[in-house]
Amino acid sequence: MEDSYFLHELKKKACFFLKEHVKIVRLALTDVTHAQLLTEEAISGNPWPPDSPSMREITKASFEVDEFYRIVEILHKRLERFEARQWRASYNAVILVEHALTHGPYSFAKEFANDRAVLREMEGFHFVDDKGFNWGESVRKLSARVLKLLEEEDFLIQERIKARNLTRGIQGFGSFSRRSSPTKDESHSNRFNRKQHESEYNGTRNLSLIETRQGSGDWKGVRKWEEAADWEEVSQSLISSVL
Incomplete structure (x- = not known):
């Protein structure tokens, strides 16, 4: 034994x-990148779901245009069809897609609009493991949520705001545990990380614009503005960091 x-x-x-x-x-x-390898591993069919640090790193990388399309291509291939025998790979892919829709560039919603047929197929999946856990129900609920994110734009925007506020809340709570007198190196690092975070998540400008447009129904204008801000602000951040 x-x-x-x-x-x-x-x-x-x-x-x-x-x-x-x-x-x-x-x-x-x-030519493969680290983000591509992380994406492949996250949806490889492991018996465990993608971990939060990996999904955060993948999502951050997706704000760079080249990385965005590399990540999207891998996810599209995984979601081309749903095979019940390899349900974990598709389930893990949908977990990552849900995270990308709520935390990544708004362009993810447009990219995965054509994958709705597979998601509807997954809504009919049934499976209970040997220990009695109903994995089928988990797959169905997650697929239904992602479909709603793709089909209801107001719901998508509200969930993105919630996710962003939660992220900011967690970071704000963590700031209280820092030392009151940071060193010079720590201060420089904190300033850089804060600027990088604001670029990657579009700062408060996106939120204020979205909140003021909620009553007007002008979601199309919000989407175009947000997409432009994603790539423009990240590019400016990268240029400033090099200089």
């Missing part, structure tokens, strides 16, 4: 070691 457990653990470590070295080789010898 102990020998079997030891052999199993040895195989797991060897597999992990091999995967990590393959990543290093791909990064060094191919």
Whole structure:
């Protein structure tokens, strides 16, 4: 029994070691980016869902135009069809899509509008594992939520505002735990991180514009303005950081 457990653990470590070295080789010898590798791993069909740090890193990378289309391409391929036998891969992909819709560039909504047929198919999925957990219900609920985000623009905008406010609230709470007298290096780092965060999440200008337009129904104008702000502000941030 102990020998079997030891052999199993040895195989797991060897597999992990091999995967990590393959990543290093791909990064060094191919055009693949770190965000692409994270996306592939997040939707690879693992028995666990994508972790929050990985999804945050993928979403942040998606504010760069080139990375955005690389990430979208991987997700599109995964969502081309739904296979019940490999439901975890599709489920993990939808988890990442939901996070991208609420935390990433607004352009994600346009990109995944054509994947609604697969999401509707997933709404009919049923599966209960050996321990009695109803995974089918989880898949159906998440698919229904993502469909609503794609089809109801006012709901999408409200959820993006909620997600952004939650992110700011968490960061604000974390700031109280910092030392009262940061060093010079820490102050410089904090200023850079704050500027980078404001560029990536479009600052308060998007929120104020959205909130003032809610009663007018001018969602189209909001969407165009927000998309332009995403790429323009991130580009300015990148240029300023280099200079």
